[in-house]
Amino acid sequence: MTEPLVVARDLVKHFPLSGGALLRSRQVVHAVDGVSFEIASGETLGLVGESGSGKSTLARLVTRLLEPTGGQVLYDGQDITHWSARRLRPLRRELQMVFQDPYSSLNPRRTVGAIVGEPLRVQGIGTRAERRRRVRELLGVVGLNPEHYNRYPHEFSGGQRQRIGIARALITSPRLLVADEPVSALDVSIQAQTLNLLEDLQEQLGLTYFFIAHDLNVVRHVSDRVAVMYLGKLVELSPADELETKPIHPYTEALLSAVPVVDGAHDPRERIVLRGDPPNPAAPPPACRFHTRCRYATEICRTVEPPLVDHGNGHLAACHYPLNVSSPAIALAASSVAA
């Protein structure tokens, strides 16, 4: 197997919660709490989770927009965990991000040409004329009219603005694109256009994607493997096609059953409605963080944190009562808990 492009090892990010001026609270939010995974070159790793799961923080750790509190980030074999902004700068060409909101991630006072060309300017790549040519080329690649070089963001629709954001991310010919909710602000038909575009670009440019979204359907559609996060922890990591047929973690099972589907209404599945709200990430439940909402939880779930166990075929889950697995795997899980 080739060297993975990205390795995250036991990544931790804590944010201090600033209390009032007098009460200097020591409380911290454990936004990401010991997450490990790899992204192979050319693959799409999807990451799904609800608000407060830490998925956006994880994206920013991988792209080193944030510095981890603990653990390691390896990019192309180099440990970039604590690199300075200056040292990271050349790497920024290879490692780009696309954000959710096509409205607030584009400077309204700059032309599209200036926005898309900005990374080249910052990186000091090419002459003005060369940069201009490259911007026009990229506008064409993402399906925008290169003649719209001098227009401003407000002259474009939401879907077109997201294309501008994608063009900006691609202009330095990156290898890794981290997309944080890239289509969730878009209408269904525009969302589909954008997903197709991302797929085409991956094929043409050999890109590696880390694709983050709250929409399980979208994530499953684009990903080779899907990671599921709950309250700062990875609870399951699955080949995309196995996630629906054999979810292992009860949270994944609940998530799948909560997604409204157009064609499922014929044979109403058992709908698992989770009790209660997601807990406060600043005070997550002990041991298994899902136990407060889990219908299978017993005493062990409240006292012993389940490790992330490989149940075969690269399908990992962190649960004391794994679903859809054969008994040897359960025994394995149990023995590793005991160890």
Added chain:
Amino acid sequence: MALLEIEDLRVRFDTRDGVVKAVDGVSLTLDRGRTLGIVGESGSGKSVTALTVMGLTRLPNATVEGRVLLDGVDLLRLPGDDLRRIRGKRVAIVFQDPLSSLHPLYRVGKQIVEAIQAHEDISERAARARALEALREVGIPSPEDRLASYPHELSGGMRQRVMIAMALVLDPEILIADEPTTALDVTVQAQVLELIAELQREHGTAVVLITHDLGVIAETADEVDVMYAGRIVERGSLRSVLDGPEHPYTWGLLQSLPGATRGRRLHPIAGSPPSLIAVPAGCPFHPRCPYAFSPCSEVVPPLVESEPGHANACHLPAATKREIGLGLRTGRAAA
């Protein structure tokens, strides 16, 4: 007689950029105890239709034509005072964003009490008891404490429950829910949709559910109206629309939905929705429609029944539409 009947509703707004035709000839009916799903993308006119029913488009720059009959009474022609007696009491609405619908500086209990007292001559104490009961009914834990909470102290899902409690506390005949779960996480969405369905069963409320999400429609609605550029382009029972869709826009929506299969190519609708200031002549969908032919750019197709209870507004021959629609269904089942 239907509980709510909208006849040829047209809503236009005069803006600096021109006249926005937000709703352009919408007719629909809602029967007691039923759930009507209205699905469409941004700018389809689905929200403006709902706001107009509530009398919330009575603005200086708005022109409203047509009729909105509640039990035979035209709400569009009611004086403001009479309308206020109906709004909230007989027809209630829940919006997408509960944080901006609730007043940030008043306690939740006070806001529900005010909503009750706006319509009923009832003591503060009795109103509080009703508010408490309503919070309990929508499944808010320790409702006594929550009466004293400010909106920012509640989670998004809890806020939306408060909005639903406030909407249902006066036992309205119609609940309009405009993207009620769009801002919520999917597991919380499932809770809220289940709650609406449960309350509907118990109270016999008719629900108009407005959403961009066909999946949400599929799990909640009895009947569906598909809107595009201010018009209804397809209507029918839930199953007839999803299993045998007849309008190219509905086909496009269904083919835009990402499914479970990796690599199965999506077939999105080309282009973007039109500006409502310059709606294309003829069928408003024709510039994006892969099946458009000569009449489409000239003649507006009327909404015509293809079978009882299933109608579409498209010039294509009926047999062609049926064949393509059923083909889609099989294609989805195979995928």
